[in-house]
Structure formats: C-alpha cells, structure tokens
Amino acid sequence: MKKGSALFITGGGGYCLIEILWRGYTHWSMFLLGGTCFLLLCFTFSRIYNYPLLLKAIIGGGIITAAEFITGLIVNIALKWNVWDYSASPFNLLGQICLPYSVLWVLLCIPIALLMKAFVKNV
Secondary structure, eight states, X not given: OHHHHHHHHHHHHHHHHHHHHHHSOOOHHHHHHHHHHHHHHHHHHXXXXXXXXXXXXXXXXXXXXXXXXXXXXXXXXXXXXOOOOOTTXXXXXXXXXXXXXXXXXXXXXXXXHHHHHHHSTTO
C-alpha cells in the first residue's frame, strides 16, 4: 500500500510539474490522471520486463494516450471543465488526444521505463 501510494503521488506530482513547465498551469484532475498513469506504467512494465526499451516506451505512450482520452471524455466532454483542447492540433480525436502529444508520451516513457527498472524491483 505504501509503495502504491508513493508511486501514485510521484506520478501525479510529475504529471502536474510537466504541465506547469509546458503550458504554465495545471488542473487538479491531472494529478489523478498522472498518478493513475504512473501506476499503470509500473504494473505494465513489471510484466514486460524483458521487452526492448523502445517497445516498452511505445506501449507506455499508448497507455498514457488511452488514459488521457478516457479522462478527456469525462472532464472535458461530459463535465465540460475544459481542462484541455487539442482540436486545433493535427491528427486529433475529439480534441482529447492528438498524434504529436502521443509521440511525446512515447519519448517520455523511455526515461520512465529506465527509472522504473532502476528503482522498482522486477520492473
């Protein structure tokens, strides 16, 4: 339980920090999304331990993109909080995800996979 909580807080804080550095602000829902993504990545990477790093990064980027899409459907479309809008970005889906950010998530998953391998047993 302690380990899961620490991973959730780390992921949530890291996600918010990335948002603040990238666009200058964040939203509390991004803490929940980031924490959830980090736990999902840890769980997944522990099961694909021997996969090549690039494949892990692609899978991780897919996980984050899927989580962002689901979260966007809830917070942006259903609740109308307008936390983000990618509708002006190329190759977007309902303005909730887009190809350029998915590629960035894949790139970010490279150091995340390396860190998890170094710090979390069997990742």
